Amino acid sequence: MPQQGTLGVAVIGTGRMGADHVRRIDEVTNGARVAAVVDIDAERAKSIADRIEGCSAYTEPAAAMASPDVDALLIASPGPAHEAAVLQAFEHDLPVLCEKPLTPDAASALRLIEAEQRLGHRRVQVGFMRRYDADFTRLKSLLDAKEFGRALMLHCQHRNASTPPGFTSQMMINDSVVHEIDTTRWLLDQEITAVTVLRPTPSTAAPQNLSDPQLVLFETSGGAVVDVEIFVNCGFGYQVRCEAVCETGSARVGEESGLLTSSAGRWGGAVPQDFVDRFADAYDRQVQRWVDATRRGEIEGPSCWDGYAAAAVCEAGVNAQAIGRRTTAELIERPALYR
Amino acid sequence: MPQQGTLGVAVIGTGRMGADHVRRIDEVTNGARVAAVVDIDAERAKSIADRIEGCSAYTEPAAAMASPDVDALLIASPGPAHEAAVLQAFEHDLPVLCEKPLTPDAASALRLIEAEQRLGHRRVQVGFMRRYDADFTRLKSLLDAKEFGRALMLHCQHRNASTPPGFTSQMMINDSVVHEIDTTRWLLDQEITAVTVLRPTPSTAAPQNLSDPQLVLFETSGGAVVDVEIFVNCGFGYQVRCEAVCETGSARVGEESGLLTSSAGRWGGAVPQDFVDRFADAYDRQVQRWVDATRRGEIEGPSCWDGYAAAAVCEAGVNAQAIGRRTTAELIERPALYR
Amino acid sequence: MPQQGTLGVAVIGTGRMGADHVRRIDEVTNGARVAAVVDIDAERAKSIADRIEGCSAYTEPAAAMASPDVDALLIASPGPAHEAAVLQAFEHDLPVLCEKPLTPDAASALRLIEAEQRLGHRRVQVGFMRRYDADFTRLKSLLDAKEFGRALMLHCQHRNASTPPGFTSQMMINDSVVHEIDTTRWLLDQEITAVTVLRPTPSTAAPQNLSDPQLVLFETSGGAVVDVEIFVNCGFGYQVRCEAVCETGSARVGEESGLLTSSAGRWGGAVPQDFVDRFADAYDRQVQRWVDATRRGEIEGPSCWDGYAAAAVCEAGVNAQAIGRRTTAELIERPALYR
Amino acid sequence: MPQQGTLGVAVIGTGRMGADHVRRIDEVTNGARVAAVVDIDAERAKSIADRIEGCSAYTEPAAAMASPDVDALLIASPGPAHEAAVLQAFEHDLPVLCEKPLTPDAASALRLIEAEQRLGHRRVQVGFMRRYDADFTRLKSLLDAKEFGRALMLHCQHRNASTPPGFTSQMMINDSVVHEIDTTRWLLDQEITAVTVLRPTPSTAAPQNLSDPQLVLFETSGGAVVDVEIFVNCGFGYQVRCEAVCETGSARVGEESGLLTSSAGRWGGAVPQDFVDRFADAYDRQVQRWVDATRRGEIEGPSCWDGYAAAAVCEAGVNAQAIGRRTTAELIERPALYR
Known part of the structure; x- marks a missing residue:
């Protein structure tokens, strides 16, 4: 090479x-x-x-x-x-x-x-x-520097405008929440040890048989708690937000910005319509x-360790989703190669 | 005279x-x-x-x-x-x-x-x-008008700068989260049917024996799910936020506003220091x-019905907090006087 | 009494x-x-x-x-x-x-x-x-405390959705900009000494014979410069903003806030439709x-001194508007009663 | 290779x-x-x-x-x-x-x-x-599409934390405002026909002999009016903002965004410290x-036409700055090669 x-x-x-x-x-x-x-x-x-x-x-x-x-x-x-x-x-x-x-x-x-x-x-x-998004990178730097002490909680929202045919509740974990799984592990530098999934009455905009939205909870090896709203038929666009609640301050990314307009009795901006637009x-x-x-x-x-850990937590998540109870996520001991 | x-x-x-x-x-x-x-x-x-x-x-x-x-x-x-x-x-x-x-x-x-x-x-x-705050009132109007369809979830944050001596974990439910209990019941026009409390590793800024912050989850009679961050020693001020996630849109109150400054490498505004300042x-x-x-x-x-329902949910919350498991909240049938 | x-x-x-x-x-x-x-x-x-x-x-x-x-x-x-x-x-x-x-x-x-x-x-x-608006009051306090040193410039925008029949270019000074005249004098604690008015090609939304919008410039006794956009047929609502540019920082009021929504590809909030709504x-x-x-x-x-000064600056402003040139504003010496 | x-x-x-x-x-x-x-x-x-x-x-x-x-x-x-x-x-x-x-x-x-x-x-x-900044590009698209009708005014702010030794008032036009000159010509697709410069009492933070800040006004061939705050020793960072005021709406870029924090009684974000950071x-x-x-x-x-037009307007600007009066900017007829 x-x-x-x-x-x-x-x-x-x-x-x-x-x-x-x-x-x-x-x-x-x-x-x-x-x-x-x-x-x-x-x-x-x-x-x-x-x-x-x-x-x-x-x-x-x-x-x-x-x-x-x-x-x-x-x-x-x-x-x-x-x-x-x-x-x-x-x-x-x-x-x-x-x-x-x-x-x-x-x-x-x-x-x-x-x-x-x-x-x-x-x-x-x-x-x-x-991990390469400019805002998430800034959040990671702030957490690594312990600017506001230790992170205690993360609040995450992950919204898609709509889903393609055939999208299942399991895919909400495996294809969507998997990003929050990695974000959590990366931002906190901790493994996820348990998953709970709460399923509100689905939106009428959700396809039949898709339990959308859901609230996914993670507990981590360092004692942090993470909540993730996954809503894949929110209708209005693609939104990814994350707030880290620390001991002496909180920090958020994914808030609105960019071109601001005032017209027709409203002020605001556009919501990106998909992840390519948001994360290009x-x-x-x-x-x-x-x-x-x-x-x-x-x-x-x-x-590979990160890939494996995400897969293991997804498995716990899909299980938690199915049985409606907290499910622990078991990982092998981390090999030396990945420390 | x-x-x-x-x-x-x-x-x-x-x-x-x-x-x-x-x-x-x-x-x-x-x-x-x-x-x-x-x-x-x-x-x-x-x-x-x-x-x-x-x-x-x-x-x-x-x-x-x-x-x-x-x-x-x-x-x-x-x-x-x-x-x-x-x-x-x-x-x-x-x-x-x-x-x-x-x-x-x-x-x-x-x-x-x-x-x-x-x-x-x-x-x-x-x-x-x-219920008399201008922003919460606007949120209530939007939900009542079903502008974005039915509310599926609420995300709430409730933060205090610090607690007086003697403040207990139970008081976090009875004195603080009780506001989110009423806000939830009022905004959604539904009763709360179950409560779960997650307790992350406490902040080092929390007094000994106070499990601060906590994540409190409500399930409602209409199938909505509500998460509440209660953090009573966040150090930086008093913040109350609420986002209602609906079928075709979301709506938030409690975001930052007011006087905006740029100085010394930072832009932003002041965080009110207590509830009197915020809710005067x-x-x-x-x-x-x-x-x-x-x-x-x-x-x-x-x-009185609202006072009773809040008390009943507080009891369920304190129980959920103590046993670390989901606890149902049981209400008597609503008397005619309060319908 | x-x-x-x-x-x-x-x-x-x-x-x-x-x-x-x-x-x-x-x-x-x-x-x-x-x-x-x-x-x-x-x-x-x-x-x-x-x-x-x-x-x-x-x-x-x-x-x-x-x-x-x-x-x-x-x-x-x-x-x-x-x-x-x-x-x-x-x-x-x-x-x-x-x-x-x-x-x-x-x-x-x-x-x-x-x-x-x-x-x-x-x-x-x-x-x-x-002078009794909560945000303007905060701005005044910041300026009085000289938190960011002396104020060097003000940038003001004053927009109305539309005008009633019979509204004239002179009324844009006498009825609308008069508020910025008082705001300038109050915030800076200085008199206005000269006025210049620039008139862009009017909006097609403006009634015939109304030169709307206009840019009004003030120079003050303390050497500050103030620009005011007055736009009384902006179509989208009522907006009043003011930014004070100081020696080591800037401070703004009138930015958007309140209820934030995301729906139909847009995020944002409502623009109040008139001054009663904004300044109730x-x-x-x-x-x-x-x-x-x-x-x-x-x-x-x-x-009365504030009323007189506003009237005198309005006269200079209407004159500047008419002749298209900078016009000085002459005040009598301030009587002892008003010092 | x-x-x-x-x-x-x-x-x-x-x-x-x-x-x-x-x-x-x-x-x-x-x-x-x-x-x-x-x-x-x-x-x-x-x-x-x-x-x-x-x-x-x-x-x-x-x-x-x-x-x-x-x-x-x-x-x-x-x-x-x-x-x-x-x-x-x-x-x-x-x-x-x-x-x-x-x-x-x-x-x-x-x-x-x-x-x-x-x-x-x-x-x-x-x-x-x-012209290659993502936000300015969005603003240009909105103006070209005449989404809110014709642009009537631009409000611009251009702030630097501080200046290197030897920076002159002329350089404020030639090196700094030249960007707003090009931005104005590009966004509006019009030439600048006259320049006026107002000079408030300088900030005490400005080096001796530097008249900082200044307010620069452009009039354009299409009848638009543009105001530019140029403040090169604002102390707190690098800020570039632009608001286009159109017939039925306004649009702004350069507002705050990115990582939002709440700590120590304040919420907000960082101000970039120089143009490399902002415009990388x-x-x-x-x-x-x-x-x-x-x-x-x-x-x-x-x-080259854009380079020439900027140079010609800079000359008018430096002249307006020196004599304290409106100065017209004269351009040759636009050659066919640049139409």
């Missing part, structure tokens, strides 16, 4: 997120290029590769990894395909930026943790892009930082 | 709240005058009465009620004294504005409800003054509206 | 403002009652008086002043009638709260100043109610403070 | 802004590389070039332009050196991103306009980076967009 020079990235999976990452690396990211795209749909892969100079198309991740042009992998295929791709990457000792979730469940995430330990060094960064900069920064680190031969950002 | 039609009010209890109500009726409220003050400390009562034209001092509520100058009672004595005073007021059929709590527990509140039913008409308004107008408006209604021979505002 | 007891007020003029003051004194103000109403329309006066206990109706201010029930005057008749009414009040040595403007021009205001000096003590408070509390507080002071035998608040 | 199609940029001048642009192109910008750096200080140039693969050092702009590795120029040398460098770039027909000001005065800017017309196509983009993203986006356009063989963004 070149220490100098442009990083050749293979993007695995070219669906919505994958195609966006191809565009990002091609047009936004400094110091990297799309060397390969991989998709089981050969035609789709080829049509993308043809538009980018020096980019090859593959249908198998392994084939791309074997190319001398490929220095690193960005995995954006569906979650169930992640484990195999990451294991192959370990064989080639290639750095990986793996879209969240690391894998769909804790057991498979644990297998990756074991494999990475056998490899002996970290290779995987998980795509929890909120965070996605750009995430990939850029991963490329920069990879070119230096380093690894930083969320690890 | 009082103009004809002016309401003669006896203020029972002249501690912090009582003395403030005396000042309010004397200097702020239109259409009323302080006709009597009652305190077990005779000297204290006399020194206040002497400063107000036409005001008599008593040590017994009953003596004041017997005076022809007294048209109505404002009870601001300690909670345990409320029941006897209200019962005596019923004997004289006098209108009462009773500071919260109505009584210290549900059983005694129930006795007042029974007595008022025997009396046959409402005489008591309970001092839940948030609500207190004024509460007494004014009570006086106005009383002079018209009417009764409005929070009733 | 009674030092104790309820203040008997005669309200002169029962148009929009006058009728509102009658309601205020009758229903809101503590310590005062409407003893008399005066209107050239006898029937109108009588119909109001009939609804208030102990209130008499008159068609002549002098007749009301002669009544033993009248302790003080609130003048809310049209501006041209103020001079005569105030002079008569001086004859009866009665305290006066006079709606702005004191008089319609500087010459007549000066005659009142001379008369009040002959009387030998202040009797008149002018109705610049912004200031009006209440103004009259209350005047009653309180009058009952103590004192006079405070904006004086 | 640069990928094919990568734009080789020579950065002329490696002072504060130049060094920052070198870092930007090397680390942030996609699709470009620093092929050469030019500085009269040969050692400085060499030490920078040595850290970047494939980057050569020069002391003469002409020498860099002659290199086959150089595809485009980013000029960040002092303003007086811009004219010669741009003229040489025209000889080589190279695309140029020229830091503002285009040149220090209108006459020299006009010479560049004439030379670019002789060249027959646009080659120069001027570094008015606010705009700088990144500006260079990226210039690189993208240049690689497509196109030119967009602020032109």
Whole structure:
């Protein structure tokens, strides 16, 4: 892997997120290029590769990894395909930026943790892009500096305008609240030890069989309590807010800002309509930082451990949601590689 | 010399709240005058009465009620004294504005409800003054109009700078969260059916033996879920916020406003330091509206039922706090007088 | 005039403002009652008086002043009638709260100043109610304390949704900007020495012949510069904002606050639709403070000097508006009575 | 090793802004590389070039332009050196991103306009980076869409914490207000036709001989009026705000946002301390967009005409500042190349 020079990235999976990452690396990211795209749909892969100079198309991740042009992998295929791709990457000792979730469940995430330990060094960064959002980064700095003492509680809201067909209550945990799971663990530097889910009478705007909204509660290893409103059919846009309540002060991000207007008897601003709009900069920064680190031969950002912990807490959350009671989240002891 | 039609009010209890109500009726409220003050400390009562034209001092509520100058009672004595005073007021059929709590527990509140039913008409308004705050009133109007559909959740924060000596975890429910209990019941027009209390590791700023902050959860008869942060030693001031999450929109009150400054690398405003500062107008408006209604021979505002329901939920809350589990709140069937 | 007891007020003029003051004194103000109403329309006066206990109706201010029930005057008749009414009040040595403007021009205001000096003590408070607005009061305190050093500039915006028929460019100065004239003089404790008016191409929403909006500039005796946007057909509501730029910080009032909503892709709040909505509390507080002071035998608040200075600056402003050039505002030396 | 199609940029001048642009192109910008750096200080140039693969050092702009590795120029040398460098770039027909000001005065800017017309196509983009700020871009879109009708006024504030030694009143126009000059012309799509400068008594925090703050007024060809507070020793940070007052609504950018804290009796956020902090993203986006356009063989963004117009208005502004009167700004007829 070149220490100098442009990083050749293979993007695995070219669906919505994958195609966006191809565009990002091609047009936004400094110091990297799309060397390969991989998709089981050969035609789709080829049509993308043809538009980018020096980019090859593959249908198998392994084939791309074997190319001398490929220095690193960005995995954006569906979650169930992640484990195999990451294991192959370990064989080639290639750095990986793996879209969240690391894998769909804790057991498979644990297998990756074991494999990475056998490899002996970290290779995987998980795509929890909120860690690269400018406001969340400021909040993290404030908490790390203990400016207001220890964090005692987090209040989180996570709202989507609406859900695509087939969205389930379990996905509210696995696909949506998983971000608050990582945010909680990252901001507090603590593991989540128990989950409780409260389900109010659903909104009439929610699709049938979807219990929306829900209130998800976390307890952490350091004794903090976290409440998360997850509301995926709020109708009015995409809103992510987080307030950290500390011993001598509180700090919030995600409040309204930007262009303010007054007209027709109202003042205010626009609510972004989806996560791409809200977190576009965070996605750009995430990939850029991963490329920069990879070119230096380093690894930083969320690890397999973070992917595993999120998966384990999601499992507890889905269970808590189903049985309507507090459920503990059990983690293995943290391996030395991830300390 | 009082103009004809002016309401003669006896203020029972002249501690912090009582003395403030005396000042309010004397200097702020239109259409009323302080006709009597009652305190077990005779000297204290006399020194206040002497400063107000036409005001008599008593040590017994009953003596004041017997005076022809007294048209109505404002009870601001300690909670345990409320029941006897209200019962005596019923004997004289006098209108009462009773500071919260109505009584210290549900059983005694129930006795007042029974007595008022025997009396046959409402005489008591309970001092839940948030119902008279301009911002909360706007929120109530928006919810009543179902502008954004049904309310699904409330997120509440209730913070005090610090607590006086002797403040207990139970008082966090009975004296502080009781406001959110009434706010929830009033805003949603539903009863609270269950309470859960989560206790994070206390702040080091909290006095020993005080589990501060806490997260209190309500479930309501209409299926709504409410979370309340109660943090009575937050250090930085007095903050009360409430967000109603509805089917097609959310609405918040209690956000920062007023004088905005930029200086020394910071922008922002002042945080009020106590509830008198934050809710001064609500207190004024509460007494004014009570006086106005009383002079018209009417009764409005929070009733004995509201006082009883708050007491019953407080009992459930204190229990939930102690046992660390969800506790149901059981209410008697709502009597016709309060429908 | 009674030092104790309820203040008997005669309200002169029962148009929009006058009728509102009658309601205020009758229903809101503590310590005062409407003893008399005066209107050239006898029937109108009588119909109001009939609804208030102990209130008499008159068609002549002098007749009301002669009544033993009248302790003080609130003048809310049209501006041209103020001079005569105030002079008569001086004859009866009665305290006066006079709606702005004191008089319609500087010459007549000066005659009142001379008369009040002959009387030998202040009797008149002018109705610049912004001085009683909670936010403006906080701004004044900050400036008086020189928290951020000396004020160097003020930026003001004054917007109305729309104007009634017959509203002229001159009225934009005399009826609207007159508030910023008083605000400037009060906040800075300086006189205005020159006025410049810039007239952008009018809004198509402005009535024909109305040059709306305009930018009005003040220079003050202490070397401060003030810009005022006056826009009386902005369409979206009533907005009054003021930012004081000081040596080490800036401070603003009038920013958005209150109930915040998120819905239909927008977040924000309501813009009040007129000055009664925005400044209701200031009006209440103004009259209350005047009653309180009058009952103590004192006079405070904006004086005849403030009314005269506003009139003189309005004259300079109307002139600057007409000739399109900077115009100096000349004041007589400030008499001892007003220092 | 640069990928094919990568734009080789020579950065002329490696002072504060130049060094920052070198870092930007090397680390942030996609699709470009620093092929050469030019500085009269040969050692400085060499030490920078040595850290970047494939980057050569020069002391003469002409020498860099002659290199086959150089595809485009980013000029960040002092303003007086811009004219010669741009003229040489025209000889080589190279695309140029020229830091503002285009040149220090209108006459020299006009010479560049004439030379670019002789060249027959646009080659120069001027570094008015606010046009790339996310919030200003939203404001521009709203104005272009005439969402609230025509813009009637702009209110602008431009504040710096403090000035370096040697900063003059003229520089307040030429270096600071020049941004509002471009913002006004860009947002309104109109030329500025007259300038007036008002000078309040300076802040005691201002260095001797610096008349700080000032209020600068623009009148535009479309009849709009613009006021600009320029305050370069405000002490508390860097603040840039702009409100467009339109026929049926107003729109503002630059208001406070980001991380909100409550502590020690205050709520609020941090004020950025300089323009790099506030406009970092705009700088990144500006260079990226210039690189993208240049690689497509196109030119967009602020032109020589914009540079000339800014210089001409600055001249009028400095004159207005000196004589204390309104000064007209005269522009040549806009050449076809810039329409």
